[in-house]
Amino acid sequence: EDWRERGAAMSTRQEVDSSGQVQTRLVKKGVKDFNFGRTLGEGSYSTVLAATDRQNLKEYAIKVLDKRHIIKEKKVKYVNIERDTLNRLTEHPGVVRLYYTSQDERSLYFVLDLASGGELLGVLKKMGTFDVECTQFYGAQILDSVAYMHSRGVIHRDLKPENVLLDRSMHTKITDFGTAKILPDPKAHGAGNNITPGSPIDGAEEDRANSFVGTAEYVSPELLNRSNACKASDLWAFGCIIYQLLAGRPPFKAANEYLTFQKILNLEYSFPDGFPAAARDLVERLLVLEPANRLPVDHIMSHEFFDGVQWGKELWRQKPPRLK
Ligand SMILES: Nc1ncnc2c1ncn2[C@@H]1O[C@H](COP(=O)(O)OP(=O)(O)OP(=O)(O)O)[C@@H](O)[C@H]1O
Numbered sequence: 001e002d003w004r005e006r007g008a009a010m011s012t013r014q015e016v017d018s019s020g021q022v023q024t025r026l027v028k029k030g031v032k033d034f035n036f037g038r039t040l041g042e043g044s045y046s047t048v049l050a051a052t053d054r055q056n057l058k059e060y061a062i063k064v065l066d067k068r069h070i071i072k073e074k075k076v077k078y079v080n081i082e083r084d085t086l087n088r089l090t091e092h093p094g095v096v097r098l099y100y101t102s103q104d105e106r107s108l109y110f111v112l113d114l115a116s117g118g119e120l121l122g123v124l125k126k127m128g129t130f131d132v133e134c135t136q137f138y139g140a141q142i143l144d145s146v147a148y149m150h151s152r153g154v155i156h157r158d159l160k161p162e163n164v165l166l167d168r169s170m171h172t173k174i175t176d177f178g179t180a181k182i183l184p185d186p187k188a189h190g191a192g193n194n195i196t197p198g199s200p201i202d203g204a205e206e207d208r209a210n211s212f213v214g215t216a217e218y219v220s221p222e223l224l225n226r227s228n229a230c231k232a233s234d235l236w237a238f239g240c241i242i243y244q245l246l247a248g249r250p251p252f253k254a255a256n257e258y259l260t261f262q263k264i265l266n267l268e269y270s271f272p273d274g275f276p277a278a279a280r281d282l283v284e285r286l287l288v289l290e291p292a293n294r295l296p297v298d299h300i301m302s303h304e305f306f307d308g309v310q311w312g313k314e315l316w317r318q319k320p321p322r323l324k
């Protein structure tokens, strides 16, 4: 049955019922069904541990959050947005998959895909810069994943090499959806309020979640001009990432956030000598102040810079180019 396919989330228990019959019950897995391993990393409100499912020996990443800390730091909204967003994005190889959530009296748990290759940022720092072939491949995987998110009505709002993880075969897995925006579903008119059941939030927290601004170097001008993020905001960040993979540094970087924001609003950046022409043309069509004038996803996919890239399933089956 389908629960076997979703094996990660369910396990069976043998129980004797009132008439003495042995019953096989389907129970949702708890964290006690896992052997916890090494710490993969720490966030401001979370610890991520490698864990092995004792039953099927599969490896996962489990993100553990302390309930008291989440509530004290007023992050309940973010945790529930992360859960709601990940629950909408389960059908793409380029997005970290959430198998299920769990909780006990002290903690919340996200049981996620394990991305054991670390962050793209780490690989880039080790390499210095990527060559065109690697930038094409990793750029294409990130773009394919962003296209999927947008098709599911999700804007990431904090795309950056730090949030692009790598799995064991060095394919990308985008993570960190706590600050994502879920666009109102055009079909479901007035379907209830948008408060997730079981999440005590107040208006101030709601406003904070909406007024979120991403990481300085990748934030789009419209977000700095106090207007809301749109899908094109993720494409601005994508342009910054393509530039950074080839140049080894993001296009807008200054001594402090305020000066970085000024550079963004004045579109103050330049290309290093030798920056490949096709990549330059693509970046120039993405780092555009007016969101509506940025290249849309399908035009990016057919841009000269991505000539030769096989989009769709093939992109996720092929061996990544060796990082040299
Ligand atoms: N699915 C995963 N597989 C492997 N490592 C992961 C996974 N998810 C997160 N990590 C690593 O664990 C660390 C903490 O991630 P987490 O999402 O908890 O916090 P963060 O978003 O990095 O930090 P902050 O909450 O301050 O933004 C990160 O450095 C990340 O590289």
Ligand SMILES: O=C(O)C[C@H](Cc1nc2cc(Cl)cc(Cl)c2[nH]1)c1ccc(Cl)cc1
Pocket: 067, 068, 070, 071, 075, 076, 077, 079, 080, 083, 101, 102, 103, 108, 109, 110, 197, 198, 199
């Ligand atoms: O079971 C679900 O999926 C819904 C719950 C909702 C939920 N219960 C919470 C309790 C606390 Cl104390 C804090 C938050 Cl953010 C809480 N969010 C939940 C549990 C675990 C996680 Cl990681 C996210 C959301």
